[in-house]
Amino acid sequence: MKTIALHNPGPEYRLELASAAMPTPGDDEVLIRVAAAGVNRADILQARGAYPPPAGASETLGLEVSGHVAALGRNVTIFKTGDAVCALLAGGGYGEYALAHGGAVLAVPPGLDVADAAALPEALFTAWTNVIDTGRLMPNETLLIHGGTSGIGVAAIQMFARLGFRVFATAGSDEKCRLCETLGAQSAINYRTEDFVAATREHTGKGVDVILDMVGGGYVQRNMAAAAPSGRIVNIAYQDGAKVGLDLGVLLRKRLTLAATTLRGRSVLEKQAIRDALAKNVWPLVEAGRIKPVVDSRFPLGEAQAAHRRMTAGGHAGKILLTVA
Numbered sequence: 001m002k003t004i005a006l007h008n009p010g011p012e013y014r015l016e017l018a019s020a021a022m023p024t025p026g027d028d029e030v031l032i033r034v035a036a037a038g039v040n041r042a043d044i045l046q047a048r049g050a051y052p053p054p055a056g057a058s059e060t061l062g063l064e065v066s067g068h069v070a071a072l073g074r075n076v077t078i079f080k081t082g083d084a085v086c087a088l089l090a091g092g093g094y095g096e097y098a099l100a101h102g103g104a105v106l107a108v109p110p111g112l113d114v115a116d117a118a119a120l121p122e123a124l125f126t127a128w129t130n131v132i133d134t135g136r137l138m139p140n141e142t143l144l145i146h147g148g149t150s151g152i153g154v155a156a157i158q159m160f161a162r163l164g165f166r167v168f169a170t171a172g173s174d175e176k177c178r179l180c181e182t183l184g185a186q187s188a189i190n191y192r193t194e195d196f197v198a199a200t201r202e203h204t205g206k207g208v209d210v211i212l213d214m215v216g217g218g219y220v221q222r223n224m225a226a227a228a229p230s231g232r233i234v235n236i237a238y239q240d241g242a243k244v245g246l247d248l249g250v251l252l253r254k255r256l257t258l259a260a261t262t263l264r265g266r267s268v269l270e271k272q273a274i275r276d277a278l279a280k281n282v283w284p285l286v287e288a289g290r291i292k293p294v295v296d297s298r299f300p301l302g303e304a305q306a307a308h309r310r311m312t313a314g315g316h317a318g319k320i321l322l323t324v325a
């Protein structure tokens with residue numbers, strides 16, 4: 001089968017088409033004939049040598065795919081060959097076939113383009129577990145999502161807005177802010193021209209209850225200023241730096257929680273619990289067309305390097321996909 005090989009990992013990495021042996025599913029796995037793979041910022045970090053795959057995961061890039069079930073391990077009984085599915089992977093998505101653990105697979109509903117469904121798993125799994133499990137977002141609370149038009153943000157805004165929460169978002173241009181509002185954000189803040197601390201205070205009166213942050217750096221202190229008393233701040237990345245000087249007095253005074261998590265290295269049981277929560281609480285909204293993939297661009301698998309260049313340039317809004325003919 002065709003796959004994408006990573007050459008010269010580091011700042012000058014190259015992604016090229018290569019041949020690989022067809023994977024065989026283990027007892028708990030599903031072999032998926034890939035229609036599309038989502039491109040994630042983590043793939044770029046891995047290609048640069050800064051984010052090694054967890055023990056046991058494929059060395060091939062790719063954290064999510066959609067496609068059709070090609071073969072099943074004997075313990076996977078909820079799918080059958082030919083079913084349209086999408087899946088979260090620990091690696092190995094950039095190829096014609098990919099292996100997923102059965103507990104991280106969801107059915108693609110009729111009416112949803114199978115390839116476009118590759119835009120959903122990583123974003124929905126990440127946003128759900130960080131905002132609900134770690135952030136403990138409760139009914140009638142407010143949520144601020146930084147990076148509103150990131151691959152994560154476009155799905156997270158829709159999910160929490162459709163679930164009835166008041167969602168605020170930040171993005172780096174007025175056009176990106178309008179997209180956030182179209183997706184369901186009550187208000188989006190252009191972080192280049194507005195102060196999100198002042199803007200969210202003005203909208204909420206007391207600050208926001210939960211903040212999902214991927215920026216870090218100077219945002220860590222400013223998030224504490226933007227949070228409501230007893231607020232929870234959850235970081236999924238520190239793109240602007242993980243080493244910061246902080247005045248933690250505000251943490252005490254406002255009884256805040258600072259947390260950070262990664263998804264990739266979690267056990268299959270933890271991922272299955274997130275999949276089950278999504279299937280129950282969120283998938284009916286996907287089936288009803290109320291949460292939709294937001295696709296920035298599609299590149300053929302062999303142009304994975306160009307897809308990475310598009311993400312690195314930063315002009316994208318939504319998911320970049322690699323499609324397999």
Ligand SMILES: NC(=O)c1ccc[n+]([C@@H]2O[C@H](COP(=O)([O-])OP(=O)(O)OC[C@H]3O[C@@H](n4cnc5c(N)ncnc54)[C@H](OP(=O)(O)O)[C@@H]3O)[C@@H](O)[C@H]2O)c1
Nearest residue numbers: 040041126147149150151152171172214236237261262263
């Ligand atoms: N912890 C986890 O388990 C986990 C899982 C998945 C993803 N992630 C992380 O989540 C982030 C998003 O992933 P992705 O694949 O969706 O990437 P992406 O589409 O490339 O999004 C990156 C986002 O970061 C925003 N950004 C960068 N610097 C910023 C700054 N200084 N201020 C405000 N916003 C800034 C960009 O906003 P503008 O374009 O508006 O400038 C953009 O929306 C990545 O950092 C990724 O590593 C973590």
